[in-house]
Amino acid sequence: KIKIRAKYRVKGHRIIVNEIPYEVNKSNLLKKIASLVREEKIRGIADLKDESDREGIRIVIKVKRDANPEIVVNQLLEHTELEVTYGIINLVLVDGVPRTLNLKQLMEEYLRHRMDVLIRKTNFQLRKAKERKHIVEGLVKALNMIDDIIRLIKSSRTPRIAEENLIKLGFSELQARAILDMKLQKLTSMEINALVEENRKLEEEINRLNNLLKNESLRYKTIKEELMEIKRKYGDKRRTTIIKGAVEKREIEDLIPNEKVVVILTKKGYIRRLKMDEYRPQGRGGKGVMINYGDGDLPQDVIISDLHDYILFFTRNGRVYWLKTYEIPEGTRRSRGRAIVNLLPRIGSEVIRIIPVSNFEGYLFFATRNGTVKRTSLSEFSNPRATGIRALLLDEDDELVDVKITSGDEDIFLFTKYGQAIRFSEDDVRVMGRAARGVRGIKLRDGDEVISASASSEGTYVFSLLNTGYGKRTNIREYRRIKRGGYGVRYINTRGGYVVRSMLTTEDDEVLILTKKGMSIRVKLDQVSVQGRNARGVRMIHLEKGDEVLNAAKIS
CATH class of the missing domain: 1.10.268.10 (Topoisomerase, domain 3)
Structure with a gap:
């Protein structure tokens, strides 16, 4: 077979096509591109113009400011007749x-x-x-x-x-x-x-x-x-350029450096990715830097992901959706981001957790607000679908609060809003299908609820952060392994506040802390003292009056 590709050049945020393949109808090509943009099979195109005249073909494709023109070209070559294949059967x-x-x-x-x-x-x-x-x-x-x-x-x-x-x-x-x-x-x-x-x-x-x-x-x-x-x-000059070597289209990942980025999801459903250098490490107790969420909006989840990773979007009602990290528009600390419904039109519930996945090996461990847990093979989530799929069944008064990737032989930690924690073996929870409800992970006292979960492979210290800006590290040896379903032990003195995030960390990790008024700070965890389970901790960020910590993400 022979691949025939249109002649084009990328100039800034414009793709200019000057020649199209033999037998391709220009009008039909333009209609096809417009249709694919409407169907969101091709993303990143802001405008499409036909500037052809008697002197030749000129199609101008304007790319959105937050899109990569090379990625748009790759999509056009894959889905339109800007590249066609002529089959050859050498039957003689x-x-x-x-x-x-x-x-x-x-x-x-x-x-x-x-x-x-x-x-x-x-x-x-x-x-x-x-x-x-x-x-x-x-x-x-x-x-x-x-x-x-x-x-x-x-x-x-x-x-x-x-x-x-x-x-x-x-x-x-x-x-x-x-x-x-x-x-x-x-x-x-x-x-x-x-x-x-x-x-x-x-x-x-x-x-x-x-x-x-x-x-x-x-x-x-x-x-x-x-x-x-x-x-x-x-033998006059060739009108068709012969591309030496393979003419297969490059994968999108080939066009994008696989670097770490911060991905922030807000409660109102806006999402953006930011470069890591937006956040320089500071000493604990600093004021941090301003980050904008939009009027009345607050952070829901924040993760560190490689650009080539999938991100799984888990909704409060137990469904899951997929995006590649690079498909999330890049923003700045002052930009609001893109509404998640523009990226995942079929999503029908609030997203509560986003999980970066580089491969689909291991298990997903689910924890609900009422203390139910479930373990499912990660491979069951390896086939992305635009409509999403069900991750677990929930009781009417329950909702999903956290999801973790595990290896199958780890210890699981569940943390509650008012300072209770339990540690049990992952083997205590058998592997179940996506349609299962799960089993009890922790018994809760009145008014308390599960806020997060961790797996032992994530680190050797429990880092806990209060809404008041205090935080601490505790060695996991202080958490005795027991059978699932108990009350667990107290792991922090909340002193009138409550826990916003608890996670397992290592000595070399950093943490990115986000506040209600849009402040953020990146702190090296080796600056945070190791204390006992009953301590409140040390000041992690200086909060202005009326401000409080809402969330945090680990940077490994």
């Missing part, structure tokens, strides 16, 4: 028999055909040269005895008798006819010399043609010279 007749040949065999058969043509042409030319030489020899012989020839012709009553008389003199029938057809001007000495010279050249030509028939290498040389002459005569 070889000696009257149908055969499918590869390129080498095609070239061999072409050379064989050219050789056959050359031999037949040479034989034809040789025959003609010999015939002409025979006649020229007769004419030269006749001119050497021209007086006798004239008398013979004059004494003959008819041309037929003259021809017979010439044959009697030793001329062939062809030569006799040529002599009788000869004009008187041939009797000049100049014409006689010309015939002698022609005879000599015919002798050389016959020798050349005989050598060509005898010498195969000479025939190949002749074929090469003929092809070079065709190239010289017709």
Whole structure:
């Protein structure tokens, strides 16, 4: 097969198409692009214009400011006739028999055909040269005895008798006819010399043609010279550019560096990704930097993800949706982001957790507000669907609060809003399908609820953060493993506040803290002291009056 691709160039945030593939209708192409944009199969296009005129085709595709033009090009090549494929079946007749040949065999058969043509042409030319030489020899012989020839012709009553008389003199029938057809001007000495010279050249030509028939290498040389002459005569500049090497489209990931980014989801359903360098590490207790959420909006979840990772979006009612991290528009600390319904139109409930996934090995561990837990193979979530799928069944008064990726042999930690925690083996929760409800993970006291979960592979310290801006680290050795379903132990003194996030961390991790008034701070956790379970901790961020901490994300 041969791929034919449109000629285009990227200029800033515009894609300019100057040529389209053979047999592609421009009007239909433009309609197709517009339709795919409406259906959101192609994202990132802001406008489409046809600026073609008598001088040629010019299609201008304007790319949105937050989109990557190379990614848009990749989508256009995949979904439209800006790139088409022509199938080739090398089915040919070889000696009257149908055969499918590869390129080498095609070239061999072409050379064989050219050789056959050359031999037949040479034989034809040789025959003609010999015939002409025979006649020229007769004419030269006749001119050497021209007086006798004239008398013979004059004494003959008819041309037929003259021809017979010439044959009697030793001329062939062809030569006799040529002599009788000869004009008187041939009797000049100049014409006689010309015939002698022609005879000599015919002798050389016959020798050349005989050598060509005898010498195969000479025939190949002749074929090469003929092809070079065709190239010289017709070989003008190519109108189609040949791309060396593979012509397969690059994967989108090939166009995007796989770097870590911050992804922030707000309670009103706006999402954006920010570069890590937007957040420089600061000492604990600092004021942090301002981050905008929009009027009355607050952060719902924040994660650190690689651009090539999938992000799974888990809704409060237990469904899950997919996006690639790079599909989330890049923003700044002061931008609001994009409404998630614009990226996931089928989503029908509030997203409470976003989980980055680089591969679909291991398990997903679910925790609900009322303390129910469930474990499901991550491979059951490896087939992205635009409509989403159900992740778990929930009781009417319950909702999903956290999701973790586990390996299958870890300890699970559940943390509650008012300072209770439980540690139990992951094996205590059997693997269930997506449609299952789960089992009890922790028993809750009145008014309390589960806020987060962690797996032991995430670190050796429990980092807990209060809405008042205080936080601490506690060694996981202080959390004894028990059977699931108990009350657990107290893990922090809330002192009139409540826990907004608890997570397992390592000595080298950092944490990004977000507040209600839009402040954020990035803190190295080795600056946070390790304290006992009953301590309140140390000040992590200086809060202004009326402000409080809402969420935090770990940076590994």
